[in-house]
Amino acid sequence: MSSSLKIRAGVVAACLILALASLAPTLVGEELPEFWRKAVDPIHLGLDLQGGMHLVLGVDVDKAVESRVDTIIDQSEELLREQDIIYKRVERAQGDRVIITVYDEEAARQVDQLMEDSFPSLETLTVESVGGYIQKNYRLSDNEIAAVEEYAIRQALETLRNRVDQFGVSEPTLQRQSDNRILIQLPGVKDPQRAIDLLGKTARLEFKMVIEDANPQEAIAGKLPPGGQLLYERRGDARTGTFSETPIVVESKTVLTGDLLSDANVRIDTRFNDPYVSIDFNAVGAKRFDQITAANVGRRMAIVLDDTVYSAPVIRERISGGSAQVSGSFTEQEATDLAIVLRAGSLPAPVDILENRTVGPSLGQDSINQGILSVLIGGLLVVLAMLVYYKLSGLVANLVLVLNLLFILAMLALFGATLTLPGIAGIVLTVGMAVDANVLIFERIREELRLGRTAKAALDAGYSKAFLTIVDANVTTLIAALVLFQFGTGPVKGFAVTLSVGIIASLFTAIFVSRVIFDFFLGRRAIDRLSI
Numbered sequence: 001m002s003s004s005l006k007i008r009a010g011v012v013a014a015c016l017i018l019a020l021a022s023l024a025p026t027l028v029g030e031e032l033p034e035f036w037r038k039a040v041d042p043i044h045l046g047l048d049l050q051g052g053m054h055l056v057l058g059v060d061v062d063k064a065v066e067s068r069v070d071t072i073i074d075q076s077e078e079l080l081r082e083q084d085i086i087y088k089r090v091e092r093a094q095g096d097r098v099i100i101t102v103y104d105e106e107a108a109r110q111v112d113q114l115m116e117d118s119f120p121s122l123e124t125l126t127v128e129s130v131g132g133y134i135q136k137n138y139r140l141s142d143n144e145i146a147a148v149e150e151y152a153i154r155q156a157l158e159t160l161r162n163r164v165d166q167f168g169v170s171e172p173t174l175q176r177q178s179d180n181r182i183l184i185q186l187p188g189v190k191d192p193q194r195a196i197d198l199l200g201k202t203a204r205l206e207f208k209m210v211i212e213d214a215n216p217q218e219a220i221a222g223k224l225p226p227g228g229q230l231l232y233e234r235r236g237d238a239r240t241g242t243f244s245e246t247p248i249v250v251e252s253k254t255v256l257t258g259d260l261l262s263d264a265n266v267r268i269d270t271r272f273n274d275p276y277v278s279i280d281f282n283a284v285g286a287k288r289f290d291q292i293t294a295a296n297v298g299r300r301m302a303i304v305l306d307d308t309v310y311s312a313p314v315i316r317e318r319i320s321g322g323s324a325q326v327s328g329s330f331t332e333q334e335a336t337d338l339a340i341v342l343r344a345g346s347l348p349a350p351v352d353i354l355e356n357r358t359v360g361p362s363l364g365q366d367s368i369n370q371g372i373l374s375v376l377i378g379g380l381l382v383v384l385a386m387l388v389y390y391k392l393s394g395l396v397a398n399l400v401l402v403l404n405l406l407f408i409l410a411m412l413a414l415f416g417a418t419l420t421l422p423g424i425a426g427i428v429l430t431v432g433m434a435v436d437a438n439v440l441i442f443e444r445i446r447e448e449l450r451l452g453r454t455a456k457a458a459l460d461a462g463y464s465k466a467f468l469t470i471v472d473a474n475v476t477t478l479i480a481a482l483v484l485f486q487f488g489t490g491p492v493k494g495f496a497v498t499l500s501v502g503i504i505a506s507l508f509t510a511i512f513v514s515r516v517i518f519d520f521f522l523g524r525r526a527i528d529r530l531s532i
Contacts, residue, residue, distance in 0.1 A: 005523060008516045015508075016403070019410035026413060043413050045187065046420030046494055047173075047359055049368050052187040053195055056355035057160070059180045064152035064349035065145055066095050072119055073098060074253065079118055085110045088133055096145060098122065098138045101130075108134045149180070152348045157182055159347050163198055163340060181354065187418075192358050198337050200353060201306065204346045205258025205279075205326075207292070210300035210312055214249035227252055231302070233309040248309055250302045255292050257346075260285025264342035266335045267325070275335040276327035279342065286322025294318040305338070371424035378428050379405075382435050390442050392531035396517050397438040400509045404434045407505040408498065417501070420494030430502025433477070437510035440466045442532055455530045459518055463511070470511060478503045 024032055026042040047054060069092050076098070077090050088101040100115075102108050108127065115122055115136075121144035125137040140148070157176055164172045164186065173185035189195050211228050219230040229252040232245040262282040266275055281289055292301070293315050302312040303326050311327050330338065382401065386394035408427060412419055445462030453461065481503065484496035 002523065005516070005519050008512070009520065012513050012516055015407065019406050022410040022413045023406070026409075040413055041416060043409065044416065044418045045368075046418045046423070047185045047187045048421040048491075049371075049419065050188050051359045052185065053189045053192050054355070054357040054359065055184040055186075055196070055199065055353060056177070057156075057182045057184065057199070057351040058354045059153050059156045059182065060350045060352065061149040061152050061180055062095060062349075065140065065148050066092065067348070068144075068148045069096055069098060069140065072122070076100070076115065076118070079114055080111070083110070083114060085114065087111070093137075096140045097125070100136045100138070101133050102136065103133060105134065108136055111136050153180055153182070155348045156351060160184065160199055160351075162343075182351070194333075194337070196353065196356070198341065200351060201337075201341050201347075204306055205261070205342060206254045206304040207256040207289075208250040208252075208254055208302045208304055209296060210302050211249045211251060212300065216247035216249055219249045220247055225249070231304060231307060231309050233302075233312060248302065248312060250304070250309070255301075256285065256288055258342060259346065260288065261342060264339045266332070266339050269327070274327070275330050275332045276325050277330070277335055277339050277342065278323065278325050281322040281324075283322075286320075289322060289324070290318065290320045371421060375405075375424065375428055375431070379431055382431055386435060386438070390532055393442055393445075396514055397435060397442070399517065400438065400514045401431065401434055403513055404502075404505050404509040405431070407509065408502050411501045411505065412498070415501075417497045418494065419498070420491060422491040422495035423498040426495045426498030427502060430499065430506060433474070433503070434506040434510060437466075437470045437474070437506060438514060440470055441510070441514070445530065445532055449530065449532070456522055458530070459522065463515055467511065471507070474503050474507055 021036075022040050023043075025037050025040050029042065030037075073090050073092060080087050080090070080100075086103060086107055088103065090098065090100050093099050100111050102111055112124065115124075115138060119138075121141055122138040123141050125139050128135045128137065153176065157174060160182065161172075161174050164174065164184070172187070173183065175183045177183050184199065186195055208229070211225055214225050214228055215223075216230070219225075219228065224230060228249050231248055231250055233248045235244050235246055258279075260281050261279055262285070263280045265278050267278045268275055296315050297317060298315065300312045300314050302309045303324070304310070305326070326338065379401065383398045386397045386401075388394070390397065405427070408430065411417075441462050444466045445458050448458035448461045449455075478500060481496045481499040484492055485500065488496055
């Protein structure tokens with residue numbers, strides 16, 4: 001055996017060992033040593049093969065616009081006070097409009113100048129005289145509304161991705177779709193309802209001051225004090241495990257939001273052994289929290305999550321550490337999920353579940369079985385055709401075909417790719433393409449034998465003349481597969497992955513491995529004719 005053949009045979013053997021080592025976690029699983037299982041993951045199965053959830057969420061971008069206007073209102077009130085401009089009230093109207101009511105023309109001119117300098121995204125609409133007061137009407141520009149909506153969708157996608165990552169789902173799919181929609185696929189989810197609750201929760205954390213002298217019963221009847229808001233406080237009974245809601249009146253103005261959080265973790269109350277969520281503010285939030293608590297000692301501060309008051313403790317003293325806690329008779333699972341959504345960030349706008357489909361694992365197993373059956377039937381037909389038509393050379397092509405399938409699965413495991421049902425279709429297609437390369441080579445060899453060449457010379461000529469044709473055909477197909485992977489979604493991408501991997505494996509096995517096998521047998525003894 002020549003040194004060149006030894007080197008090539010060593011490369012094939014090394015690739016074979018690597019392939020078997022990569023597939024061992026998929027085939028053997030827990031019986032392997034821990035270091036082996038950590039080094040290579042088993043082949044990941046897609047949603048259609050192992051079951052899971054398929055969700056389509058719609059982002060309520062109108063709420064994001066309203067939130068932006070509310071922020072402008074809070075900032076404008078602070079600026080009006082700083083510049084000693086006397087005003088009656090600042091309010092939002094029709095979602096994207098800001099109305100500032102003042103007492104005279106001079107104040108109206110000052111307000112105009114302030115809003116023009118501080119909020120260039122606002123357009124001045126009308127000036128109205130209502131009941132002796134002057135109302136200045138402003139509206140967000142169309143460009144600003146479009147920017148807010150675009151940011152809301154992108155931020156919602158990123159926030160949902162963070163939540164899914166912390167939820168611990170393997171190989172999730174999150175993609176933006178048209179009409180403010182987001183597609184989420186979660187393979188292998190065992191608790192669909194928990195996933196829905198976790199993803200759908202807006203998780204807008206707010207701190208509001210309680211209006212102590214307000215009567216909640218009058219508020220229920222519709223008699224709210226100016227600047228007041230009726231909410232309900234969630235209270236749990238540890239003995240019975242039941243929850244009740246108590247009406248509470250808070251200021252509609254939010255003094256602090258969860259956007260300024262830096263971390264959130266589950267803690268256990270040592271006195272009552274109840275879980276709660278400990279939150280830490282960033283530098284800006286800690287400073288703001290210090291100012292709020294210093295100015296409101298003796299008052300109650302409501303901790304509000306998605307318009308539900310979880311606790312309303314009395315501020316006993318100034319709190320300078322930048323930490324607080326959210327308690328509310330949580331179970332450990334509830335506290336953990338709340339910490340996840342707070343860490344991942346609140347959604348910039350509410351999301352609605354527009355489509356919810358759950359794929360059961362039994363359906364996935366049926367798909368796997370049918371996919372394997374299709375590969376076996378297709379492979380068996382190809383094997384028989386090659387044996388009948390090309391005799392012993394067809395046996396070499398069949399051996400190469402088996403190695404090709406082995407290398408495809410090994411590369412899927414090594415690269416952490418996800419195998420889907422369309423991916424199995426890509427493997428079936430690759431089986432036919434892999435044999436096609438051998439057919440080109442064998443036909444070239446036959447032509448050379450007809451011209452009277454020796455077996456060794458015909459083999460050399462057949463491989464050299466078919467090489468460029470095989471590479472051209474496979475490279476053009478690979479380019480198409482890469483385009484599908486780049487721009488395709490879902491099933492199309494799964495098909496493109498296995499097709500791309502299959503083309504690379506086919507080139508290696510058809511051109512390199514099969515030649516090594518032929519050279520091995522031709523090098524051992526003189527062969528006058530090939531069985532082809």
